[in-house]
Amino acid sequence: MPGQVEDAQKTHYCGKLNPGHVNKTVKLTGWVGKRRDHGGLIFIDLRDRSGQVQLVFDQQQGTDLFQSAESLRSEYVIAVRGEILRRSRETINPSLPTGEIEVRVNSMDILNTSNTPPFYIEDNINVDENLRLRYRYLDLRRPEMLRRLELRHRAVKLIRDYMDRYDFLEVETPVLTRSTPEGARDFLVPSRMQGGEFYALPQSPQLFKQLLMVSGIERYFQIVRCFRDEDLRADRQPEFTQVDIETSFFSAENLFALTEGLVAELWKQIHGREVKRPFIKMPYREAMNRYGTDKPDLRYGMELVDLDEQARQSEFKVFKTALENGGAVKGLRLPEGSRLSRKDLDDLTLLARQMGAKGLAWAYVEEEGWRSPISKFFTEPQQKEISTKMKAEPGDVLLFVADRWTISCTVLGHMRTKFAPGNLPDEPHFLWVVDFPLFHYNEEEQRYDSDHHPFTAPRPEDMALLDSDPLSVRAQAYDLVLDGVEIGGGSMRIHDSTTQAKIFNLLGLSEEESKEKFGFLLDALSYGAPPHGGIALGLDRLTALLCGDESIRQVIPFPKTATASCLMTGAPAVVSEKQLEELRIKLEQEKEDK
RNA sequence: GGAGCUGUGGUGUAGAUGGUUAACAUAUCGGCCUGUCAAGCCGAAGAUCGCGGGUUCAAGUCCCGUCAGCUCCGCCA
Numbered sequence: 001m002p003g004q005v006e007d008a009q010k011t012h013y014c015g016k017l018n019p020g021h022v023n024k025t026v027k028l029t030g031w032v033g034k035r036r037d038h039g040g041l042i043f044i045d046l047r048d049r050s051g052q053v054q055l056v057f058d059q060q061q062g063t064d065l066f067q068s069a070e071s072l073r074s075e076y077v078i079a080v081r082g083e084i085l086r087r088s089r090e091t092i093n094p095s096l097p098t099g100e101i102e103v104r105v106n107s108m109d110i111l112n113t114s115n116t117p118p119f120y121i122e123d124n125i126n127v128d129e130n131l132r133l134r135y136r137y138l139d140l141r142r143p144e145m146l147r148r149l150e151l152r153h154r155a156v157k158l159i160r161d162y163m164d165r166y167d168f169l170e171v172e173t174p175v176l177t178r179s180t181p182e183g184a185r186d187f188l189v190p191s192r193m194q195g196g197e198f199y200a201l202p203q204s205p206q207l208f209k210q211l212l213m214v215s216g217i218e219r220y221f222q223i224v225r226c227f228r229d230e231d232l233r234a235d236r237q238p239e240f241t242q243v244d245i246e247t248s249f250f251s252a253e254n255l256f257a258l259t260e261g262l263v264a265e266l267w268k269q270i271h272g273r274e275v276k277r278p279f280i281k282m283p284y285r286e287a288m289n290r291y292g293t294d295k296p297d298l299r300y301g302m303e304l305v306d307l308d309e310q311a312r313q314s315e316f317k318v319f320k321t322a323l324e325n326g327g328a329v330k331g332l333r334l335p336e337g338s339r340l341s342r343k344d345l346d347d348l349t350l351l352a353r354q355m356g357a358k359g360l361a362w363a364y365v366e367e368e369g370w371r372s373p374i375s376k377f378f379t380e381p382q383q384k385e386i387s388t389k390m391k392a393e394p395g396d397v398l399l400f401v402a403d404r405w406t407i408s409c410t411v412l413g414h415m416r417t418k419f420a421p422g423n424l425p426d427e428p429h430f431l432w433v434v435d436f437p438l439f440h441y442n443e444e445e446q447r448y449d450s451d452h453h454p455f456t457a458p459r460p461e462d463m464a465l466l467d468s469d470p471l472s473v474r475a476q477a478y479d480l481v482l483d484g485v486e487i488g489g490g491s492m493r494i495h496d497s498t499t500q501a502k503i504f505n506l507l508g509l510s511e512e513e514s515k516e517k518f519g520f521l522l523d524a525l526s527y528g529a530p531p532h533g534g535i536a537l538g539l540d541r542l543t544a545l546l547c548g549d550e551s552i553r554q555v556i557p558f559p560k561t562a563t564a565s566c567l568m569t570g571a572p573a574v575v576s577e578k579q580l581e582e583l584r585i586k587l588e589q590e591k592e593d594k
Numbered sequence: 595g596g597a598g599c600u601g602u603g604g605u606g607u608a609g610a611u612g613g614u615u616a617a618c619a620u621a622u623c624g625g626c627c628u629g630u631c632a633a634g635c636c637g638a639a640g641a642u643c644g645c646g647g648g649u650u651c652a653a654g655u656c657c658c659g660u661c662a663g664c665u666c667c668g669c670c671a
Binding site for chain 1: 595596597598600601604605606607620621622626627628629630631632633634662663664665666667668669670671
């Protein structure tokens with residue numbers, strides 16, 4: 001056994017035993033799995049972290065040992081000493097790695113008993129996730145969950161080794177820091193020393209890693225926990241882990257190469273799969289136009305079709321006014337969509353409205369032409385032209401959205417993923433989405449917001465547009481996308497205080513405000529800050545993809561539920577009056593006393 | 595903040611149109627059994643159907659509310 005300590009209670013891992021160990025005397029420890037009691041002969045599956053092996057207890061060996069074997073139950077913890085025997089040909093279990101051998105037990109210690117577990121400690125169980133989360137320590141005991149933890153460990157180790165090889169330093173940054181405007185909602189931590197003031201948990205170590213560049217670290221990375229107080233999704237937890245990277249004197253191309261190398265090595269070492277490099281690069285605008293999302297899944301086609309020209313020539317007012325207002329008309333072909341009922345299409349329309357569209361138009365494509373509420377607005381040749389442009393065949397359904405460009409794209413992009421083909425190719429489809437806009441307009445606040453974050457550098461050739469047309473300024477920002485999942489993102493940063501101050505100004509931060517919130521950054525930039533930039537990869541998503549999991553909860557040992565609570569510990573929970581007093585916090589009275 | 599789905603012995607499920615002993619599998623407990631590996635056979639115990647209210651002679655089943663989990667929209671620089 002590797003890493004064995006002296007006097008260890010075990011000499012081998014259960015799952016590692018093989019015919020090479022035959023006739024050896026071994027000491028094993030583990031948990032009792034399945035028990036097959038034949039009266040005078042008892043089989044026990046002994047399981048430890050590595051796998052399992054069959055123990056045999058024979059009544060003829062003596063009654064004491066046999067009696068205690070009869071008392072064994074599921075999940076008892078035992079230590080045994082015994083001899084490895086080769087199984088007779090008929091009793092070999094080919095479906096088990098250790099199926100050619102078994103352990104004839106000579107002595108046994110029962111180290112602990114166990115209550116009957118609430119679910120089976122085995123793979124492929126079908127239980128409420130609720131229950132798994134409440135008893136997460138038992139859930140993690142299941143081999144498939146242990147394997148996920150192992151894989152995650154290997155991934156992290158590989159990342160550290162890779163970064164080290166390229167001279168990167170892992171540097172820690174504070175978890176208690178200050179709240180900054182913009183971005184996600186912060187988790188706040190009240191200060192006892194400064195009553196009434198709060199720390200924030202970092203949404204990412206963004207500012208610190210830039211300051212480390214000013215410090216002359218040149219190549220920084222950190223595997224770091226980040227916190228965002230926003231609503232959860234299958235791929236979003238309130239605390240998550242980033243592989244955070246920042247470099248000085250690196251071009252974006254240098255950074256792409258570094259990241260691609262890292263990701264390729266992960267896929268090779270852990271997945272045994274060669275990844276084609278360099279990855280495809282696609283401008284944001286193109287991704288939106290063709291796939292209706294900034295994280296397109298390139299494993300299948302079903303591209304959106306631009307119908308501005310056809311809409312302009314039609315008599316359909318809805319389409320025409322959308323265009324007149326500067327919007328776009330987009331179409332999506334659903335192959336064999338005729339299996340969708342009117343009700344299905346109504347549901348889609350509802351979804352489109354929820355996503356901000358004014359509506360969703362559709363047409364069943366038939367031999368004779370369209371069957372659609374909007375067919376009367378299009379002449380037969382016009383219908384034909386659209387059908388041809390969308391490569392439609394009888395039996396398809398066509399979806400149309402005419403709205404603001406982003407809405408038209410994102411609504412159909414969402415429909416595209418909803419109706420994605422079932423069997424997608426195995427090879428991972430990586431791509432860089434580049435040339436994101438620097439700003440978007442925040443309708444609610446009536447101002448510009450950073451699309452990425454306020455420290456992102458504009459593309460040099462777009463600098464002049466900062467004054468005339470901020471929304472058309474492109475950022476030196478990029479996202480790494482894999483099969484429709486955003487697994488990372490970053491940018492080249494602003495490294496002079498003048499430009500940085502200008503961006504703050506455009507974001508509606510007054511000089512005093514930006515001094516107050518970011519003065520330390522502006523100061524730092526004025527002391528010889530090197531050109532720098534970086535990226536952050538989502539380790540949970542990366543690991544989930546490597547494991548083939550849909551939800552990152554599967555690769556997080558102790559995840560939170562959709563309402564951000566922990567079913568095991570009961571967090572969050574009320575605290576004592578005394579704790580609150582120390583923090584000078586008063587809770588609002590419940591409005592309705594019960 | 596909104597929408598949808600789910601919630602029945604320990605676990606996973608079944609319980610059309612409301613009808614009175616809530617079914618099945620598995621786990622659990624007891625008995626038998628020396629080659630099983632989803633062990634087998636016999637027997638026992640175990641759920642008032644998430645919670646609250648309502649309709650009804652009668653509710654697991656219908657209605658309203660509520661809680662929890664999941665998925666999605668908004669949100670997530």
